[in-house]
Amino acid sequence: MTTSIPSAAELRHIPLRPFGRVVEAPGGNARIGDIPVDTLARWTEESRVLVLRGFSLLGKQEFADYCRRWGEVLKWEPGEVIDLVVEENPRNYLFASGDVPFHWDGAFVEADPRYFFFQCLDATAGAGGETVFSDTTAVYRDADPELRDLWARISVTYTTEKMVHYGGEVTERLVAQHPGTGVPVLRFAEPLDPAVYKNPVSVHVDGVDGAQAEEFIASMAERLHRPDYCYAHDWRRGDIVIADNIALVHGRNAFTGPTSRHLQRVEVI
Numbered sequence: 001m002t003t004s005i006p007s008a009a010e011l012r013h014i015p016l017r018p019f020g021r022v023v024e025a026p027g028g029n030a031r032i033g034d035i036p037v038d039t040l041a042r043w044t045e046e047s048r049v050l051v052l053r054g055f056s057l058l059g060k061q062e063f064a065d066y067c068r069r070w071g072e073v074l075k076w077e078p079g080e081v082i083d084l085v086v087e088e089n090p091r092n093y094l095f096a097s098g099d100v101p102f103h104w105d106g107a108f109v110e111a112d113p114r115y116f117f118f119q120c121l122d123a124t125a126g127a128g129g130e131t132v133f134s135d136t137t138a139v140y141r142d143a144d145p146e147l148r149d150l151w152a153r154i155s156v157t158y159t160t161e162k163m164v165h166y167g168g169e170v171t172e173r174l175v176a177q178h179p180g181t182g183v184p185v186l187r188f189a190e191p192l193d194p195a196v197y198k199n200p201v202s203v204h205v206d207g208v209d210g211a212q213a214e215e216f217i218a219s220m221a222e223r224l225h226r227p228d229y230c231y232a233h234d235w236r237r238g239d240i241v242i243a244d245n246i247a248l249v250h251g252r253n254a255f256t257g258p259t260s261r262h263l264q265r266v267e268v269i
């Protein structure tokens, strides 16, 4: 068996709706390392979610080493590669089978990761558990000027107890600028109700008064969930996904079927 470098013409680009792109290599054993990082980074920036199919998965260490070509790899306590699997008695909602509300990764660490990478070692299609990405650049673009003015005044403080590999308190301005494209992005994570989630996150809004704060949280969550802004990724074994952690927020639908999925994730600053 020969592994050949796929030429640009052999790669099939399939747009996803309402954003995102699948890039498919013929033959099923292409190597991600053979495509220049600059090219993949451009595609990721353009599409925000890039799904690579027909590429060989990498060993755990190899995966972290590959991601290092893109930039500094975030080191969590468990290591650079986080195994995402559903646990029987999870300490944190990420490892449970319910839904995961919208957030961006790395809110509770020093530097916001720019990209996150997944590879899918195992999955059952149609079993729920889709990763849902919401495009905050489109949410901002479609907001009227008064709303944008209100948003520009808002900062949000998130507090969570450290249960697994993250925790603490962080304050972020709601509107930020994307370091690559320069367009406005929204930094927003939905509160996690202690009655529902293993690892509650409380949200405090500065820049508006009390009643308006509650209203802001509800209306922002509603906007982010609109189908026009959301791409839900139903995982297939062998998928490699690169996503823009700054333009997007993401969450997960609850599982409705077998939870035997195994993803590995790396964050690049």
Ligand SMILES: [Fe+2]
Pocket: 103, 104, 105, 250
């Ligand atoms: Fe996440």
